[in-house]
Every structure is written in structure tokens, then in C-alpha cells.
Amino acid sequence: MRDDKALEGAKIGRLSETPPTQDNLFTAPNADRTNPEALLIDVDGFEGPLDVLLTLARGQKVDLRRISILQLAEQYLAFVSAARKLRIELAADYLVMAAWLAYLKSRLLLPPPDTEDGPSAEELATNLAFQLERLEAMRTAAAQLMARDQLGREIFARGQEETMTVKTDIEWTASLSDLLNAYSRIKTRDYYQPLHMKRVPVYSLEDAVKRLREMVGVSVNWQVLASYIPSEWLSTPTKRKSALASHFSAMLELVKQGDAEIRQDDTFGPIELRAARTEAHA
Amino acid sequence: MPEEKDDSTVEETLFDAPPIAEQERMVEALLFASTEPMTVKEMSDRMPHGADPAEALVHLRKRYEGRGVNVRKIGQGWAFRTAADLAFLMRRDQVERRKLSRAAIETLAIIAYHQPVSRAEIEEIRGVSVSKGTVDLLLELDWVKLGRRRMTPGRPITFVTTVAFLDQFGLDSPRDLPGVKELRAAGLLDNRTAIDFDGKETFDDEDDGFAEGQDELFE
């Protein structure tokens, strides 16, 4: 069997004929379709050999149950040979069907063999008729289905859905054994704790600015910068350096903001600072 | 006297379901609020203890008979839908839907009438193979979903229709598919011996499972 997509894509020897549309699909076959001559030039409108057979069968204008399979086989074979004459390349499954129908035709014409294996020719013919009838029935059903009043087409649902809220209360659960297991897990993990780097004591710039601003604000006289450093930060050289550096930066920050004045008498001499003199003070 | 009555009322509201007229209002509000069909169970879950939405529904359906909107049964659920004769008013609201291909329409019909049905069975009925895109489209439209696997060699997947399918085509159940009874009576929904046109005849071992699945649905 071929993919129906592929089949649809196989535009074989197609002359200008309107393709079957949904509208005319399920109505009585149109004149062109029932004319075997027209079939020859409209291969790509069909969905496989069964579709062709069904269209030919409709041409017999009898109940599909009383269809002459022999006649149908002959029509189909004529269709295939005509297509070949026109050098229309038929898909393989059309040819497989032709071969099968030729075989069926011969079985139908010949007297049945004395010992028959499997189904008789009549049974095969009946089955084919059944398949055609079933396909026809499904097409009619499909048409009836599509003709129904459809949601969003003839029938409408509420346009504004109101929110149906679901308020979910979460109940958290834990058992004593969960708790105990968790704790033992932690205690076990103690042995594999990651390495913690010890933090070097650092006097932050923010703290230094805050401290200097408070202290300078009240001192009118020049004072050495080092004297502003809190005594506990003078205990070790590391702490002293950190505190001095941040106080130095803080001092510059205050000067920049116009809150303090600084002076240094000689190179590397002590730096002194005091509150900035406002106009009023001057 | 009035005092006594008041007492009994208090007791009733404590232990009894609200009066049926009130229940009808509740069902009305619930069905209006939801665009999807709602089952009696779902209504019951939301309504006060002891309420009987099924009975309220009987009253509500009657109330809306012949109105601009009607109470419709869709699968196991219920929903308000506009009356079909007013379709002309709503033309502007129509959802633009890509026209379904002939293959898709036929495949849908075969799934609807033969469900649960395997891909091989669909192909046998149509006489051509079913492209993946066709089934995908139907799945995407939520008109078709996967059914149980068939208990036959290869355990093929089957397809069945959905509640959204019923809603789309205004059906209570797959039993209400147009002409389903006649088709069934004519044996056209039976899965009969298939002919493989390679010249062999396949005897379908699956008949049992197929018929069984159908019975479930249609009987």
C-alpha cells in the first residue's frame, strides 16, 4: 500500500478536471467519474485501487451487493491497459490489484477445481463486494457526520469561561523516621564536610566611612588619621593594615564629598584631618 | 408556630441538601461557567453535601427546552450549547478551521464507527495506507485518542473517539452516530475476512477482539 500523501502527490497525466472536493465527494458520482474513459485521465484523483473499483462499481448502477465482480474486473483491467497505452505511470498497488483481478476473473470463468484450497472464487468475489460496500458506507457516514451541526460552526459553547478555581491546601507530612533519618544523614555527612576557608578579618570601607563621618563631624581640630582607628583593630598587624587602608579610603571619600579637609606636612608624614569649614565657620 | 418552623429550618440547613430549586440554580451556574462538559460527579463534588445534581438536571433541561441555549448531554457530561437553529447569528464567531482532507474525514469516520480500531484495520477499509499526518491531525484536534492495545499478536494500538469529538458533532455517545444501527444491522461494521490483493487471503484472527470492543461501545 502506498501512503495516501504520496498518492495525492502523484500527479499523473492529469487533464483539467476538477478534483474531488469534500462537497461532491459523497454525493452521487459525477458524470465524468462514472465514465470509464474519464477515469483514465483522472488517476490522481483516486485514493488507491479500491477507490477506482468503487467508482467503477457505482457505474453499474446496481446495489453494491449485487454488483457483477466479473464485469468490474474487466472494467478495471481495461482501465489499467488504457492507462498503459497512454503511458501513464500507474502506482504499483494499481498493478497489484490488476493482477489479482485478472486471477479472480480467470477463477470465476473456469469451472471450480475438484479439490479447492482456501476460499472459492465466489467467496473472494463476495469479499471484494463487501469491501466496496463497506468503503461506500464509511464515505456516506463520513458525509453525514460532517454535515451535522458542529461546535464552533453552528453550535456554540459559552464564550466567556468563568474561572473554576481549585484552591489547593497542601498538607505537609513527615514521619518521625523521616526526621531521624535526616538527622543521621547529616551527622554522617559531618565527616565529609567541604573545606571552609577562614575569612580574613577585613574592616569594610562602608564601616570606615560611617565611623569617620561620625567622628570627624565633632572634631574641629586637626587629628592624625591613625587615631580614628578603633583600638581593637590595632591588635594585630593584619587587622591594623586593613583598618588603616579602609580609613584612608574613607577619608578620601569624605574629602571628595566636601565633608572633611586633610593635610600632610611632609612626605610620608602623618596625615591629619578635620571637619570641613563651612562659610559660617570661616 | 413561626418559631418552631424556624427551628426546623435551621436543622434542615444543617443536615439536609438545599431545596431542589436551589440545586437547579447551582447546576445552572456550574454548567454556564464551564465551557467543557461537566459530569454529574463533577457537579456533585462542587455542590453541597446531599445535593442531587442528576435530578436538578432534569428540571434544568426542561426549563431550557426551546430556549436560545439548551442543556446538552455530551458523553458522560452535560453542557449548555446554543440552539442549532440560531447558527446564523453566530456566523461571525465561527472558528476558522482548515478544511479537513478527504483522507482525514474518512479516517475519522472509520475510527468513530469501528472503534476501537487499529491502523491496519483503517487501512484495510480504506484500501490505502494511512499517513501519519492524518492520524496526528485527528489526535491534535483531540477528536481521537489512543485506546487499549489489542490483545492480538503485535499488540497493536487502537484508536477511539473522544468527548471533544462527541461535543464537536453534537453526539451523546458513539451509539448516536448517524446510521450506526443500520450499518451494524447490514454487517458493515463487522470485521470480515480481508483480501490481500497480493493474491493471498488473510483470515483475520482479530475479529473477536474487534467485535468485543464494539459491543462494549454500542450495546
Added chain:
Amino acid sequence: MPEEKDDSTVEETLFDAPPIAEQERMVEALLFASTEPMTVKEMSDRMPHGADPAEALVHLRKRYEGRGVNVRKIGQGWAFRTAADLAFLMRRDQVERRKLSRAAIETLAIIAYHQPVSRAEIEEIRGVSVSKGTVDLLLELDWVKLGRRRMTPGRPITFVTTVAFLDQFGLDSPRDLPGVKELRAAGLLDNRTAIDFDGKETFDDEDDGFAEGQDELFE
């Protein structure tokens, strides 16, 4: 004057204005299907020539008075809305039982065994930082509450367990929490736990540190 009016009415009816009951159905369907409140003008545009949606609306509003849904004016338009007294139906409470996350149960365990314990201490014991959400959840569950501030630099807040915690875990007092040694002796705890989570073997001699912590806490 009235005669003239009658004449014009006759002319209008020739242009097929449907009966008012029918118009009411139309308005009903339109309002139902519309995704937004609809103005009288919009209804009029869709309804047959000569229809009077404003009048139909009057009838419709009356019909829905006291029902589960009502016709309400919203801005310039009209729409169906659930009756305010039935709003409770649209809500549904649902209880979902969830297991505490590993982070939460570990934090809880540390608080239980080390109380009063500060966040920094919890973090040190767990070896990872404790998210605010974790502690908040435990506080919300009322299994943990704030204890005294620690008399150390920074005066950190400490956490202790509550009576609700004891209830939840069936304990008379935090002292009843078994030590690791006891747990292992009772078979409640095996090495597998640790191996599972860490992929390494556990050592048995951790008990000292543990006991120490406990002493500090409970005595």
C-alpha cells in the same frame, strides 16, 4: 399619531422582524456565545432587520432574575454572569499531601536536636545554606518558632521546636528524640541511609559530637 405608528409597524413586520420571544432567544444565544460583553448595537447588527434587542433584553433579564446566572450590564455591554451567591461553587478546596523536602526535614531535624539553634549554626551543620523558604515553611507549619536571641555578637535569632512539632512526631518532649547510638541499637538507623545518600560508608564514632551537641541543648 398612533395610526401612523401602526402603519410603520406593519411595514416593519413586512421586513420580517421576528416575534419578541424569538428575539429573546437570539439575545440569549448571542450573550452566551460571545467572548465579551455585547452592546445592544452589536446585537442589533447581528439580528434580523427590525429586531429590537433592547426590548428582548428586558424580557431576558427578567427571565434570569433569581436564576443561577444573571444578565448583567458590564461597561456598555451585556453578559451572563454567575449569581454572586453561587460563587462558592466555582471554588473548590483540595487537600494535597506532600512530603517535606529533604532540605526542610533536615533543617527541622537540626532544629529539633540542637535547639535553640541559629540559622548560621544550621548552615554550618548542614554544610549548605538554608533558604528562607525552608525556614518559613517550618514556621508556617508551626513546627518551629523563634527562640531567644543568642547572647553573642550579632545577637542572632534562634529557632526551637513547638508543641505542634511534638504532636506531629508523637513525642512528649524534645529530650525523647533518640540519640544516634540508640537509633542504631534499635535498628531504626542503618548505615545504608548514609551510603545511599553519600555513596560512602558511615563511621560509627560520630556519636560523641552528637552527644555533646545534645548536652548543650537539653541541659
